[in-house]
Amino acid sequence: MCTRPLMRCLRGEGGGDGLLWHTDLKSYACGDYSIAVVQANSLLEDQGQVFTSPSATYVGVYDGHGGPEASRFLTHHLFPFLHKFATEQGGLSSEAIRKAFDATEMEFLHFVKQSWRARPQMASVGSCCLVGAISNDVLYVANLGDSRVVLGRKVSEGKENSAVVAERLTTDHNVSDEEVRKEVEALHPDDAHIVVYTQGVWRIKGIIQVSRSIGDIYLKKPELNRDPLFQPFGFPFPLKRPVMTAEPSILMRKLKPQDLFLIFASDGLWEQMSDKTAVDIVSRSPRFGIAKRLVRAAIQEAARKTEMTYDDIKRIGRGGRRQIHDDITVIVVYLDDPLGSSNGRLAHSLVDYTCSPVDIFSLNEDEAQD
Numbered sequence: 001m002c003t004r005p006l007m008r009c010l011r012g013e014g015g016g017d018g019l020l021w022h023t024d025l026k027s028y029a030c031g032d033y034s035i036a037v038v039q040a041n042s043l044l045e046d047q048g049q050v051f052t053s054p055s056a057t058y059v060g061v062y063d064g065h066g067g068p069e070a071s072r073f074l075t076h077h078l079f080p081f082l083h084k085f086a087t088e089q090g091g092l093s094s095e096a097i098r099k100a101f102d103a104t105e106m107e108f109l110h111f112v113k114q115s116w117r118a119r120p121q122m123a124s125v126g127s128c129c130l131v132g133a134i135s136n137d138v139l140y141v142a143n144l145g146d147s148r149v150v151l152g153r154k155v156s157e158g159k160e161n162s163a164v165v166a167e168r169l170t171t172d173h174n175v176s177d178e179e180v181r182k183e184v185e186a187l188h189p190d191d192a193h194i195v196v197y198t199q200g201v202w203r204i205k206g207i208i209q210v211s212r213s214i215g216d217i218y219l220k221k222p223e224l225n226r227d228p229l230f231q232p233f234g235f236p237f238p239l240k241r242p243v244m245t246a247e248p249s250i251l252m253r254k255l256k257p258q259d260l261f262l263i264f265a266s267d268g269l270w271e272q273m274s275d276k277t278a279v280d281i282v283s284r285s286p287r288f289g290i291a292k293r294l295v296r297a298a299i300q301e302a303a304r305k306t307e308m309t310y311d312d313i314k315r316i317g318r319g320g321r322r323q324i325h326d327d328i329t330v331i332v333v334y335l336d337d338p339l340g341s342s343n344g345r346l347a348h349s350l351v352d353y354t355c356s357p358v359d360i361f362s363l364n365e366d367e368a369q370d
Contacts, residue, residue: 017314021360022292028052031334036291038328039360042319046327047071049355059132061147063266070127070215078104092135094250097142105246112217120229126215137255142248144212146172146267152279154258166279173212175202219244262333268326272298291330318361
């Protein structure tokens with residue numbers, strides 16, 4: 001509490017963004033990471049978390065929809081399941097990650113069924129799910145939905161001034177992509193309206209753009225969709241079969257010396273900038289506060305599109321900003337060890353955990369009162 005007035009002074013009293021939260025830089029076993037989240041919705045639907053230990057580092061970005069419950073649920077359940085299955089199998093693997101996703105989905109289904117009488121609308125809550133795991137110089141990336149990981153890497157190994165290029169490591173499970181539309185249509189050959197163009201975008205059954213998620217149980221369990229308790233929250237036609245899945249796409253990559261950093265972000269960032277723009281910003285900027293820098297660049301681009309300034313947007317309260325930009329979560333992970341000291345190695349031997357707040361507006365209001 002004693003340091004908060006000083007921190008507000010350093011940020012610029014009254015000049016900060018009351019809907020922005022960030023951790024500027026922390027160390028982990030392979031380098032540094034930075035995290036930032038900005039809240040646009042009345043209830044923050046994005047969540048981000050990083051777990052570090054001497055043997056493994058986990059990164060999670062969860063972009064909720066229909067409410068914050070699924071993304072919040074993921075912050076409490078996915079990493080413990082990932083640790084459980086990795087331990088049982090003697091280390092990280094694609095199979096351990098797949099089992100962790102399956103177990104989390106089943107646990108959320110159990111939560112929905114337990115809540116059914118009091119809160120049947122929980123069946124319509126879901127979340128995109130993006131996870132990165134690093135262990136023994138191997139990177140695993142698993143995703144559901146349209147959050148994205150982009151790698152910044154040097155073109156030439158060993159050259160000091162080598163160009164840094166962007167390499168996307170995930171596939172957006174969004175039916176705005178033609179390949180994803182074809183994938184969904186091939187799974188439902190007897191349904192000519194499985195993907196519908198409505199309100200300027202492609203949507204599954206005219207409802208949702210992403211084809212994979214945690215939650216969205218009403219689109220995976222037709223029997224729940226037909227339940228009279230759910231009718232006020234569902235849609236007027238019954239489903240014959242599931243139209244979404246929780247099957248993650250998983251990539252395994254041996255990290256190389258020219259791999260410099262990873263940008264994990266919800267689609268709120270990628271709606272405002274290209275992979276290349278994000279990588280250029282990271283490669284040309286100081287490490288300290290880099291995730292915050294990306295979030296601010298995204299908001300500035302959103303402001304430009306609406307002929308506003310960032311200061312104009314900062315004056316808009318939570319909820320109102322959703323008309324201009326989405327919730328945005330960014331985690332930048334550097335893939336080297338710049339410390340190279342005994343103090344650095346001591347810090348890396350510790351277990352650490354960072355998680356974004358449940359609600360940034362309320363957090364910053366509490367700090368202002370203090």
